[in-house]
Amino acid sequence: MSAQAERKTENLPQWKQEEVDELSELLGEYESVGIVGLTGIPSKQLQDMRRDLHGTAELRVSRNTLQIRALEEAGYEDLVSHVEGHVGLIATNDNPFALYKELEASKTPAPINEGEVAPNDIVIPEGDTGVDPGPFVGELQGVGANARIEDGSIQVMEDSTVLEAGEEVSVDLANVLNELGIEPKEVGLDLRAVVAEGVLFDPEDLDIDVEAYRSDVETAAARARNLAINAEFPTESTVPTLVAKATGEAKSLGLQAAIEDEELMPDLVTKADAQLRALATQIDDEEALPEELQD
Amino acid sequence: MEYVYAALILNESGEEINEDNLTDVLDAAGVDVEESRVKALVAALEDVDIDEAVSEAAAAPAAAAGG
Amino acid sequence: MEYVYAALILNESGEEINEDNLTDVLDAAGVDVEESRVKALVAALEDVDIDEAVSEAAAAPAAAAGG
Amino acid sequence: MEYVYAALILNESGEEINEDNLTDVLDAAGVDVEESRVKALVAALEDVDIDEAVSEAAAAPAAAAGG
Amino acid sequence: MEYVYAALILNESGEEINEDNLTDVLDAAGVDVEESRVKALVAALEDVDIDEAVSEAAAAPAAAAGG
Amino acid sequence: MEYVYAALILNESGEEINEDNLTDVLDAAGVDVEESRVKALVAALEDVDIDEAVSEAAAAPAAAAGG
Amino acid sequence: MEYVYAALILNESGEEINEDNLTDVLDAAGVDVEESRVKALVAALEDVDIDEAVSEAAAAPAAAAGG
Numbered sequence: 001m002s003a004q005a006e007r008k009t010e011n012l013p014q015w016k017q018e019e020v021d022e023l024s025e026l027l028g029e030y031e032s033v034g035i036v037g038l039t040g041i042p043s044k045q046l047q048d049m050r051r052d053l054h055g056t057a058e059l060r061v062s063r064n065t066l067q068i069r070a071l072e073e074a075g076y077e078d079l080v081s082h083v084e085g086h087v088g089l090i091a092t093n094d095n096p097f098a099l100y101k102e103l104e105a106s107k108t109p110a111p112i113n114e115g116e117v118a119p120n121d122i123v124i125p126e127g128d129t130g131v132d133p134g135p136f137v138g139e140l141q142g143v144g145a146n147a148r149i150e151d152g153s154i155q156v157m158e159d160s161t162v163l164e165a166g167e168e169v170s171v172d173l174a175n176v177l178n179e180l181g182i183e184p185k186e187v188g189l190d191l192r193a194v195v196a197e198g199v200l201f202d203p204e205d206l207d208i209d210v211e212a213y214r215s216d217v218e219t220a221a222a223r224a225r226n227l228a229i230n231a232e233f234p235t236e237s238t239v240p241t242l243v244a245k246a247t248g249e250a251k252s253l254g255l256q257a258a259i260e261d262e263e264l265m266p267d268l269v270t271k272a273d274a275q276l277r278a279l280a281t282q283i284d285d286e287e288a289l290p291e292e293l294q295d
Numbered sequence: 296m297e298y299v300y301a302a303l304i305l306n307e308s309g310e311e312i313n314e315d316n317l318t319d320v321l322d323a324a325g326v327d328v329e330e331s332r333v334k335a336l337v338a339a340l341e342d343v344d345i346d347e348a349v350s351e352a353a354a355a356p357a358a359a360a361g362g
Numbered sequence: 363m364e365y366v367y368a369a370l371i372l373n374e375s376g377e378e379i380n381e382d383n384l385t386d387v388l389d390a391a392g393v394d395v396e397e398s399r400v401k402a403l404v405a406a407l408e409d410v411d412i413d414e415a416v417s418e419a420a421a422a423p424a425a426a427a428g429g
Numbered sequence: 430m431e432y433v434y435a436a437l438i439l440n441e442s443g444e445e446i447n448e449d450n451l452t453d454v455l456d457a458a459g460v461d462v463e464e465s466r467v468k469a470l471v472a473a474l475e476d477v478d479i480d481e482a483v484s485e486a487a488a489a490p491a492a493a494a495g496g
Numbered sequence: 497m498e499y500v501y502a503a504l505i506l507n508e509s510g511e512e513i514n515e516d517n518l519t520d521v522l523d524a525a526g527v528d529v530e531e532s533r534v535k536a537l538v539a540a541l542e543d544v545d546i547d548e549a550v551s552e553a554a555a556a557p558a559a560a561a562g563g
Numbered sequence: 564m565e566y567v568y569a570a571l572i573l574n575e576s577g578e579e580i581n582e583d584n585l586t587d588v589l590d591a592a593g594v595d596v597e598e599s600r601v602k603a604l605v606a607a608l609e610d611v612d613i614d615e616a617v618s619e620a621a622a623a624p625a626a627a628a629g630g
Numbered sequence: 631m632e633y634v635y636a637a638l639i640l641n642e643s644g645e646e647i648n649e650d651n652l653t654d655v656l657d658a659a660g661v662d663v664e665e666s667r668v669k670a671l672v673a674a675l676e677d678v679d680i681d682e683a684v685s686e687a688a689a690a691p692a693a694a695a696g697g
Contacts, residue, residue, distance in 0.1 A: 265482075278553035
């Protein structure tokens with residue numbers, strides 16, 4: 001505990017100090033500590049999430065001032081700047097990359113309300129809305145969807161972007177989206193930063209590109225294969241290629257040198273024929289050409 | 296690529312591709328291991344079918360040149 | 363191929379590709395190391411420019427083309 | 430390739446592809462004939478269907494024409 | 497085709513591709529030689545680089561493979 | 564490739580591809596034989612159908628038209 | 631093809647490709663050596679750059695793949 005932290009603690013009421021102590025003690029028990037955004041998560045759902053994390057990670061929510069104090073006491077000063085808005089503390093012994101993946105995967109769609117800012121482009125998809133003809137078609141058109149009445153119901157004729165990311169949701173749009181059951185938000189624990197064994201990771205670090213790793217595996221395997229074959233190191237998986245390569249080399253030599261070998265003869269005959277035809281293309285005079293090659 | 300090679304050895308030997316094993320292999324090779332790279336690799340490979348990726352690499356040998 | 367992967371790790375870490383180092387890496391990966399294969403690999407790699415050999419596509423069966 | 434060409438001329442003229450005939454053709458062309466190659470050629474062609482080999486080549490005339 | 501093969505043999509043996517030589521080769525192969533064709537071939541080949549034409553056949557092996 | 568060539572000769576002559584035979588062939592060719600490479604080759608070939616590998620290489624016969 | 635492989639081994643070991651050496655290699659492989667084929671092979675290879683011919687095999691990989 002730093003001198004500074006000690007000085008601060010003196011100013012806290014006892015119940016707050018107890019909460020800070022408890023939090024900081026908890027943080028000390030894990031290898032990785034992170035900050036998660038909780039915006040838009042109803043408290044019931046938050047309870048479920050906390051339960052689902054059990055065994056993987058510990059999620060605690062407290063007042064931001066107390067969370068900051070606990071982070072400082074536990075030596076996680078790097079995380080303090082991320083404690084902003086509705087956030088909680090998460091602690092785990094899990095691989096932070098795996099934790100990020102898990103949290104992202106657990107995010108669920110949620111409706112968006114009037115006055116909220118769209119986190120991404122909001123699209124009303126092409127198709128039958130299932131709504132009977134009525135004033136709703138006008139409401140759809142009003143928010144910018146290409147809608148009309150067809151076959152006894154209201155149809156959206158094409159994917160229609162009705163709001164761009166960063167723009168505010170209007171009352172009308174919120175109503176339309178609600179009517180259609182469109183849930184444009186992704187709600188869940190939003191990992192903002194993690195310190196794992198002393199190293200700070202932000203979401204960009206944690207968002208691993210699995211495809212890139214897959215491609216690295218392919219590259220690594222291909223390189224090893226190239227090396228094994230080029231260095232003529234036989235393994236079960238490369239020896240067929242080595243054999244084929246040796247065969248090809250012998251064949252190439254045999255054809256180049258026109259070696260009289262039974263196996264090579266069909267190809268040598270084919271080669272001679274190909275050469276003859278190649279030469280024939282250079283001959284302009286029909287009369288000089290064999291009948292087979294005259295036009 | 297040394298981290299990926301290490302994972303491929305473990306894959307062939309049948310050992311689990313986890314942080315400890317990767318670190319051991321890389322250590323033995325004199326690599327100055329970065330823990331965060333090991334962690335990221337372990338997490339990423341969880342979603343990669345290594346055997347499939349390897350056999351695809353063999354099927355398209357020319358692609359290897361790109362590596 | 364685990365022997366080859368081991369050589370590639372050593373190549374990247376800048377360590378010498380010799381029997382001891384290869385054995386250490388493979389041991390660390392839980393491979394039941396065969397001395398003769400290690401020896402054979404070291405011998406095979408002796409005069410090979412690994413960086414070049416690695417990127418040269420070994421599209422061998424092709425060779426049949428017999429230019 | 431002169432030995433092969435000689436065999437193909439005989440094939441077209443309908444003469445037997447034997448050592449004497451091959452030697453005659455090659456001699457006439459001023460080739461310094463090696464008896465062993467003539468022998469080997471005759472032996473190697475014994476089980477080869479020349480017309481088939483040729484017609485296979487003809488099936489890819491564009492290629493044969495050398496583009 | 498036998499006339500062209502005869503020219504190819506002469507090309508390899510380094511003999512001149514003229515009427516006499518072509519006739520000799522074809523005669524030796526038992527071909528009933530037509531003088532006019534021999535003349536036409538000699539004339540037609542005068543400005544042709546045979547080695548180049550022949551090696552172009554080699555340049556398109558891939559296409560041939562398709563055949 | 565001399566080790567592989569040696570294995571292919573044995574394959575064609577119908578002799579067993581074992582350490583002794585490979586060593587004999589290579590010795591006769593003046594190769595400074597490395598026992599470990601012979602061992603590795605024999606081990607690698609154990610589960611491989613050589614004829615299949617060879618015939619795969621031969622699967623592009625028309626390509627031969629080249630050269 | 632065993633005769634050709636024998637020549638390729640000698641080429642790699644740096645030994646001269648002559649009748650004696652070829653016969654030794656083939657003998658060691660249990661091949662029932664035909665003298666005339668050995669002679670023919672030596673004659674056929676006389677003016678050939680073996681390394682170049684071999685490397686052309688590798689140069690046309692696409693072709694084979696197609697085949």
